[in-house]
Amino acid sequence: MVEQGRGQVTQEAGKEQVLRELARIIDPDFGQDIVSCGFVKNLAVDPEAGQVQFALELTTPACPIKDEFEQKARQYVGQLEWVEQVDVTMTAQPQRPLAPDDGRVGGLKDVTHIIAVSSCKGGVGKSTVAVNLAYTLAQMGAKVGIFDADVYGPSLPTMVSPEVRVLIMDPETRTINPTEYEGVKLMSFGFAGQGSAIMRGPMVSGVIQQLLTSANWGKLDYLVVDFPPGTGDIQLTLCQTVQFSAAVIVTTPQKLAFVDVAKGIRMFARMAVPCAAVAENMSFFDGDDGTRYHPFGTGSGDRIKADFGIPHLVHFPILPELSAAGDGGRPLVVSDPASVPAESFMELGAIVVREVAKLQRAQRNAVRYDEDLRAFVVSLPDSGRPEFYLHPAVVRRNDTSAKSINEWTGEKILNDADVADDVAPASVQPLGNYAVQISWQDGLNQVAPFELLAGLPEMDASLAVAASHL
Template identity: 45%
Template sequence: MVTEEIILKELSKIIDPDFQRDIVSLGFVQDMVIDGATVSFTIELTTPACPLSPVFQKQAIDLVGDIDGVETVLVNMTARKREDRQLTAEDSGLKDVKYILAVSSCKGGVGKSTVAAMLAKTLGARGVKVGLLDADIYGPSIPTLFNLHEPGVRATAENQFIPQEAEGVKLMSFGFLMGDGPAVLRGPMVAQYTQQLLHGVVWGELDYLIIDMPPGTGDIQLTISQSVQIDASVIVTTPHQLSLTDVRKGIMMFDKVNVPVLGVVENMAYFICDGCDKKHYIFGEAGGKTLEERFGLETIAELPMTGSLSGSLDALDGSEIANETTDIIIRTLGKKVLEKVERPEVVHDAKTITLTWPDGETSTVSNTALRRACSCALCVDEMTRAPLLDPKSIPMDIHAEKVGIIGNYAIMVDWSDGHNTGFFPYSTIRELAKGPETAGCGSEACGCK
C-alpha cells in the first residue's frame, strides 16, 4: 500500500545543493494527495524561476514513480508566497511585485546596466514575469540597450505610466520621457520623478522587478532604498582597484537601509584569447579574493571582457554567460530568502573583542591583533596590497569605542585611535581567534603576555 510516509522517504533523497538539506526537511513538499495509483503533490521553492525547479521535478517523478503501486506522479512546482510588501505610497504600482532586486555600482562604467538588462532579458526569455526599471535619471541606459529611442510614455486616466514591453520584459526609464535630451534637474525634481518611476507605473503582477540603480550612494539611491522594500541587491564592479575601492560605500549604504547584499558580480574579470583559449586576468586574478578578505562578501559571478557584453544585448541571447549568471543570482536570492540571519552578539572591553553566535560558537581576538589586521585603504596600499600600517604606531591601550555589524558577514569598529574605515569579516575574526594572540596583544609592556 502506498503511504505518505513511503513517498516522503523517497523524496528525502532529493538534496538541495544550496542548503545541503533534503527538500522534505526544508518544508518544500506540500499538499500531497494519494488517489489509488496516482500521487500528486506540490514542491514549493523559495523563489520563482529557480533553475533547480526542473531538476527537482524530474527527480521527484522518477523516485516516486519507482514505488510499487504508483502509476502516475503529478508534481506541481511553485514558489513561496512573499509577505505583503511595505510601501510608502498608496495604490503603488509595486503592490503585485513578488521580489525586487537592485543592481548597483558605486562607480559608473563598470557594466551595471548591462548586467541588469541581461538578468531581466534572460528571465523574460524563460517565461518569467519580469520588469526592468532604469532608475538613473541623469544617464538612462535601458533605451539604448533595448534599442527603444522613440520618446513618449503612455499613461492611464489616473496618470500612471504604462511600461513599454520588449522581449518579454516590461521596461520603464526616464529616457522614454526625455528622449536623447539631457536631464537638467535639481534635487527635489529628481526625487519627485524617482518616486513616479517607482510607484506610478502600472507594473501589474511580476515575479521580479530588477532596478538598475544609478551609480553612487547619493540622494536618489537613498530615496529608492527608503521608499521601497528592496529584497536584495547585487553590486557590480570590475577587478580594477579604483572600482574595488568604492564597493565599501555600496555595502554600507545598503546596510544602513537594511537591504541584504547577495554578493558581487565582477565584470571584465578576464578575457579569453581567441588563439589559445586561455583566460588572461589583465587587472589581476585576486579581485574576488580581495573583496572577500576586505568585506566578507562573496564574488558570485565573474564576467569576461567580450564584445557581447557591450552595446546591444542580442549577442547574449541564450548565451552561457547570461544563463549561468542569472542562475547564480536567482539561487543566491533563494538561499537568502530562507536563510536565518544569525548575527553574533558582540562584547568588547579594554583588551579584546568577542563574538558569540546563537549556536554557541565564540571567537575572541585581541584589540591589537584586530587593529593590525585592518585592510582598508589607510592601512593597505590599494594598488599593491602592501601594508601601510606600522604595527609600532598602534597604541598599547588600543580599544574599540563602538562596534557595528555590517550585514551578516562583518563588523566595523570605531577605534580609540580615531580609525573607523575598516571592515572585519567574520572569517578574518575566526582566523585571528585561532592564533597565539587570541587573549591579548602578546606584549609584555601592556601585560598581555
C-alpha cells in the same frame, strides 16, 4: 528496508514512504531537505493504482535547481515497489513582498523583490549588466520588470527596443503603464514624451520616485533597478523610497576601482541593503591563440570578497558582441542565449535568486561586544554552530585592511605586538549581510567579514566569564 507491494500498502503508509524518499533531496542553500522546508504540497497517493501526485512549491519560479528537484523527486519516489506513476507539479510560493510592512505603495505593492544594480562611476557596463540580468531572470521563469533610474542619461531605450516607446498615464488610476519587450516590463525617463504631465517635478529625485512608485508594475517576482552611477542624493532617495531585497555592484578589474566599490558597499550597508554579488565587467578576453588575457589586471574582485565578505564574484568578458547587442536594442541573453556572456549572466541570475531566497528565510548573523565579558559575542545561524566568543585583540590582529596588509603584495604589515591585549571597540555596526564594521577606540575602522570571524580561534567561555568578574 524492503518496500511492501501494492496490495499491502495503506494510504497513510504510502504517504510516509513518499515523504521519506523526498526527504533525501536537500536544498543546498537552506541546508534542509525539501520536506522540512515545506516545499511538498498536496500529496495524494493511490497504492492500489500505483499513483502518486504532489506539488513542489519552491521559493521562486526562477529557482535555478528546480529541474534537478523535479528529476530527483520522480526518480526517488518512482523507485518505491508499488509506484507506477509519479505526477509532479512544479510551482512557487505566492508572491509577497520581502517584508509585509515595508511601506511599498502604489504600483510596487505586488512586487516581491526589488534588486539594485549599482556602480560608483560610469562607463563600467552597469546598464548592460542590469538589462541582461533582468532578461536572464525572465528566462529562468520569473515575472520581471526593469526600472531605469538614470534621468540624465537613460540607457534603457537604446538597449531594448519595444514596439511601444512612449509611457501612457491611466487618467482614472493615475498610474503609468510600463512598456514591454520580450515579456519584461520596462520603465525609463527616456520613454516619457517631452512635456508629458507625468514628468512634472522640480527635482530629479522626485521624478524618479514618481516614476517608480506610480508605475502599474502588476505582479512581479523581481524588479531590477538600474541605478545612476554614484552614491549621492538620488541613490539615497531610491533606497529610502523602497525596501531593496539585495544589490549587485558592477565594477572593473583595476585596483583603483576598489575604492569606488567600497563606497557602494558601505552606502548599501547604511541603508540595510545586503550586497548579493559583485559583477566584474571587462575582466578578460580569449585571444585567437587560445590564451585568456586580463588587460586590466586581476585581484581587485578577490580583495572585495576578502575585505567585505561578499560571497560571490562573477567575471564578464570583453566581447564586441556584448556591446553590439546593447546598441542594437536586443539584449545578448535574448539574441544569443548560448554565448559565453550569457552563461555568466545565468550564473549571476542564479546567485541573485538563491541569495534573495536565503535572505528571506534565514536568521541574520550578528556580532556584539559584551563589555562585562570583554569579548565579541558572535552568532552565525547559517553555520549551524552555537554562539561563540572572540577576544578583541585576536580580531584586531586579523584585520585585512590596507593598514594591516600590503594591498600590492598581500604581506602582513601589522605587528601583532603593537595591538594591546586589552584593546576594545568603540562600536560595532552591521555592514550588509556578510560583515560588520568595528570602530576601535584608537580610531581604526575595521571591516570584519563573518567568514573571517568564523575562522578565528574562539575565546574559552570560562575565560570570558572570569573576565567579567575582574
